[in-house]
Amino acid sequence: MDKKLIGEYLVEDHLINANQLEEALELQAVTLQGGTSPLLGTVLVQMGVVKEQDVTFALEKQERDEMRA
Numbered sequence: 001m002d003k004k005l006i007g008e009y010l011v012e013d014h015l016i017n018a019n020q021l022e023e024a025l026e027l028q029a030v031t032l033q034g035g036t037s038p039l040l041g042t043v044l045v046q047m048g049v050v051k052e053q054d055v056t057f058a059l060e061k062q063e064r065d066e067m068r069a
Helices: 006-012 018-030 040-047 052-068
Strands: none
Touching (some): 040 052
């Protein structure tokens, strides 16, 4: 089973839509911080489409799913 990505959890939970995810991924690809791209959750928070708490919950859900796999 492939690892489900954080963006997929946020879309699945109706916290963002597919267009917002695409926009964040594009922004992530062109934004460099210290030579690396920022984390997707950080980009989404900076865009104002989710709160840090939403990202934290999605990451916790992702971790639980990985532990079950």
